Amino acid sequence: KAAQFAEQWGWHLYLVGGAVRDLLLSETGSLLIKDIDLVVDGFHQAADVGAGVKLATALQEFYPAARLDIHGAFQTAALLWHEDPEFDSLGIDIATARTEFYPYPAANPEVEASSIRQDLYRRDFTINAMALRLTAATTPPLLDFFGGVGDLQTQQIRVLHPNSFIEDPTRIFRGVRFAIRLGFHLETQTTDYIRYAINSGVYDRTAQANPKTPALQTRLKTELKYLLQAPYWRSALELLSDLGALQCIHSTLKLEPELVRQLQLLERCLQRFDVTHSQHQPQLIHWQLRLETIIAAIAPQFRQPVAKNLQLPEDVIERLANLDRSQTQILSSLPTFDRISQVVQLLKQFDLSMLILIAVRCRNRNIRRQIWRYLTVWAHIQPPLTGNDLRRLGYKPGPQYRQILDNLLAATLDGVVIDRDTAEAFIK
Numbered sequence: 026k027a028a029q030f031a032e033q034w035g036w037h038l039y040l041v042g043g044a045v046r047d048l049l050l051s052e053t054g055s056l057l058i059k060d061i062d063l064v065v066d067g068f069h070q071a072a073d074v075g076a077g078v079k080l081a082t083a084l085q086e087f088y089p090a091a092r093l094d095i096h097g098a099f100q101t102a103a104l105l106w107h108e109d110p111e112f113d114s115l116g117i118d119i120a121t122a123r124t125e126f127y128p129y130p131a132a133n134p135e136v137e138a139s140s141i142r143q144d145l146y147r148r149d150f151t152i153n154a155m156a157l158r159l160t161a162a163t164t165p166p167l168l169d170f171f172g173g174v175g176d177l178q179t180q181q182i183r184v185l186h187p188n189s190f191i192e193d194p195t196r197i198f199r200g201v202r203f204a205i206r207l208g209f210h211l212e213t214q215t216t217d218y219i220r221y222a223i224n225s226g227v228y229d230r231t232a233q234a235n236p237k238t239p240a241l242q243t244r245l246k247t248e249l250k251y252l253l254q255a256p257y258w259r260s261a262l263e264l265l266s267d268l269g270a271l272q273c274i275h276s277t278l279k280l281e282p283e284l285v286r287q288l289q290l291l292e293r294c295l296q297r298f299d300v301t302h303s304q305h306q307p308q309l310i311h312w313q314l315r316l317e318t319i320i321a322a323i324a325p326q327f328r329q330p331v332a333k334n335l336q337l338p339e340d341v342i343e344r345l346a347n348l349d350r351s352q353t354q355i356l357s358s359l360p361t362f363d364r365i366s367q368v369v370q371l372l373k374q375f376d377l378s379m380l381i382l383i384a385v386r387c388r389n390r391n392i393r394r395q396i397w398r399y400l401t402v403w404a405h406i407q408p409p410l411t412g413n414d415l416r417r418l419g420y421k422p423g424p425q426y427r428q429i430l431d432n433l434l435a436a437t438l439d440g441v442v443i444d445r446d447t448a449e450a451f452i453k
């Protein structure tokens with residue numbers, strides 16, 4: 026339908042980006058695509074800048090179930106079908122062919138109408154810079170100006186021009202993501218361009234809050250999320266570290282053996298925790314905890330600014346800001362306790378993610394075990410009597426209930442109370 030509309034108005038319509046790459050990679054020539062990127066271009070001259078928006082608006086009228094979002098500044102429009110839980114969501118982005126010029130490096134691209142070739146040239150990697158013509162299909166309908174098909178065959182991630190990473194440092198993370206996900210390698214010169222961009226200080230613009238480039242931090246966070254939630258996150262992190270790209274998070278950040286140890290411990294913890302406690306506990310956001318562990322490896326005074334910069338949620342920012350204080354408190358108090366109730370009394374002040382972070386950072390096995398025991402067992406123990414039982418036993422409802430139940434819980438944790446009889450005897 027989109028192609029029909031485009032033809033009617035004298036435009037060409039192209040499928041571009043990841044969908045073309047994935048179609049060419051798929052062995053059967055068919056696959057389920059959830060994100061479709063379309064580009065509109067004029068036949069003999071550049072289409073007018075509003076073409077993509079006009080096409081998306083017409084499509085939305087034709088498919089009223091889709092939601093239409095228009096991004097005015099970039100002259101792009103998105104159609105989203107996702108309301109029906111029976112179906113997977115489907116998103117279609119429609120843009121007008123454009124070239125992006127960057128007013129200064131790492132800024133948001135500005136837009137002007139241009140032809141499809143230039144549109145493809147502004148993209149990140151050759152394998153993402155091919156287009157499949159959907160209107161008035163010529164043979165062959167595939168436009169591959171930069172050798173994308175060849176790079177798919179030789180399995181390499183190759184950038185289109187030397188400045189690509191300077192213009193958009195998040196492409197370093199994208200390159201790593203595609204390389205690991207597809208089992209490809211980064212082409213040698215592309216690796217040189219990445220190193221050049223990093224050596225020339227491109228990370229300053231990503232790692233430091235810059236009111237001129239707020240979208241850059243958002244994109245960096247999105248890329249980090251993609252990488253850290255993927256099953257291949259370890260290899261991705263190693264490759265980023267080899268390239269020196271972790272500096273984009275903070276200039277001092279390195280994948281030291283200690284951080285690797287913590288991340289391994291975190292994995293074990295997350296796996297065991299999900300198996301044993303998935304129903305009772307708030308869901309742990311795995312990628313975010315990995316990122317928190319990574320950020321926690323930076324000196325304490327930089328953690329909060331880095332988390333803010335990446336626009337992480339408030340609770341994460343606060344956790345990272347309080348981490349050192351909480352860790353010191355727990356590490357110094359736990360060894361002095363000889364009763365479980367004391368451990369519970371202390372640890373219940375902290376949220377689950379904080380305790381997991383502290384446990385993985387802690388080198389003392391006994392302390393780690395106590396935190397783990399608290400999280401999996403002690404935190405869930407209840408006293409054998411409830412408020413109703415107290416009423417039945419003749420206690421008058423009131424604030425003393427809380428006190429009695431707290432004392433009862435402590436006695437249960439410490440093994441003094443073991444059942445209802447010992448509980449009743451205890452409160453008398």
Ligand code: CTP
Pocket residue numbers: 041042043044060062147148149150153154193195196199
């Ligand atoms: N793109 C780019 N530079 C970026 C982000 C995106 O050049 N920093 C271009 C690429 O051509 C990419 C297209 O925009 O193919 C769409 O971006 P996106 O949907 O993020 O990536 P996909 O290639 O579709 O990857 P994925 O399969 O992971 O969705």
